[in-house]
Amino acid sequence: MPTPILQVRDLRTQFLTDGGTVTAVDGVSFDLFPGESLGIVGESGSGKSMTALSILRLVPDPGKIVNGQVLFHDQDLLQLTGEEIREIRGRDIAMIFQDPQSSLNPVLRTGFQVDEAMLAHGKSKGEARARTLELLKKVRIPAAESRYKDFPHQLSGGMRQRAMIAMGLSNAPAILIADEPTTALDVTVQAQILELLADLNRELGTAIVMITHNMGVVAGLCSRVLVMYAGEIVEQGPVEQIFENPQHPYTWSLLRSIPRVDALRHERLRSIEGIAPDLLHTPSGCRFHPRCPFRIDKCFTDEPRLEEVGPAQQAACWVTMERARKEMGADGLKDIRPGAASGVRPGELD
């Protein structure tokens, strides 16, 4: 087992709002290994983006990291001074964002913005410029020399995201965090960007943390995946295993809700019943119990912890899908309303 380059331990990030305290990230722990690509999936508001922003200490106001450790090469990023963490950002851990339209400064030339990421970490202007051109070619931007001088609005969405990736890679970081990098792009461009990230991951050995709500993206790029729900990790493990044999009912529902080309024509698109919980009033016990078809009485009161459910696979569930399959007939399940399969207070959406 190689040693992880990033170890997140019991990370907790809260927002103090007028309505009360919202815990966006609640006791998240995971490891990232050199050169791997890790997916973090979950619905909007599950805390996946906040986890990423917390790693680089970029949580927006009024958010605060209240607990935990983020160990990078054995130093805790949460203990560094402002200047020390600034040095880490972009140099050791880079981040790219969802909307390439708005993550480039509209009044500055594209190439110049890629240069800047290097100038911030002590490269000279000439070095930066040469490397920018090289990077623009590497991310497959055609006519890199002339694109260098273009303003962001003169580039297509895909090209802008390529430029962002070039910027992210400019200092050859050990880790690249990609926060939904394909969400704002159309499907064909999405595929190209994912392919590019996969190639860069292989060629440069940059570890990639891919944050997405799209299971398809995870399947295409990642080797390991964390599934987040309501600020917590509910399941984690190798991608093939999670896809073939999900153990948490939430993961199972997520996978069932992917639209399939080979689905029968009369089959309706499946969704997950209910809505994501309001983090101001997190449900007691297991946070997924108000939406879970397989819930048992214990789920209402006791919070499950992550436990081994297979080789290198952990899930936080009192029931787990293995039991749900055997005892509740999960495979042929049509009615997925809460409690429908287990018969525990069925139908109510509490």
Next chain:
Amino acid sequence: MAVTAAAVVVRPITPVQASLWSDAWRRLRRNRLALAGAVFLVFLTGVALVAFVYTPYPMAAVAVAAPYSGPSAAHWFGADVIGRDVLSRVMVGAQISLTVGVGTQLVVLAIGVPVGLIAGYFGGWIDSIVSFAVNVFYGVPDLLVALLLVVLLGHPGLDKIIIAISVTRWMDMTRLVRGQTLALREREFVEAARASGARPIKILFGHILPNALGPVIVQATFGVPAAILFEAFLSFLGLGVPPPQPSWGSMAADGLSAIRIAPHMVIAPSIALSLTLMSFNFLGDGLRDALDPRSRR
């Protein structure tokens, strides 16, 4: 119909290489009033520069014409109470007005831009202090503050006037830049810059300020005539530039006592002042339309 390959003409698509500035310039040129204002200001600047080396008569020379004499071929704008040439004095007055107007705005920019950026970006107690100071300065009458400063700073002179006016005028710019910064700091490109390890100073001046430059330029353009008017007012009250330096304000004040017999003494500097103020305001309006991306025409 036979379509041959040769008939297909490949027309290269020329991308519109429109940066914000060339786009703004194109729109400014179409605004006649703004253009007229700009032309007049270029002319006025030329006059002010020429006045350093040439005026028809020395501006302080007395009795070059009969006192109170009206416009004539030798003295286009007539003469004043002690027979000085009014045209020569209006020309030198242009120097004073432009120096005060532009000088004040430079000081206002030097204060307002960094203070507004820092208050808007960092927020917290820094912002509270800045906002409090802005409100205090808005609260006290600007004329009172300026008068007090002119008196307290001692020896009257252009630099003192510029300082006095700047002290009463820095708040608008500070508030504008602070507001722009508050909006811009939430934009994703600022977050992206932070994530790439950019220093705060780089984010402020390299990312936020360039995006706020349009409104800042417009505000500064409107600030110039306000400062010129304020100076004319101070000089009118006798607290402006020391004699024999002519200011349009003090010239109008001198002429006021004789307005029935020699109205040209008031009219000449007043027209110069009005044209200048109007030109700056038209130019400011034009710049506002040209630099506002939402008013694309």
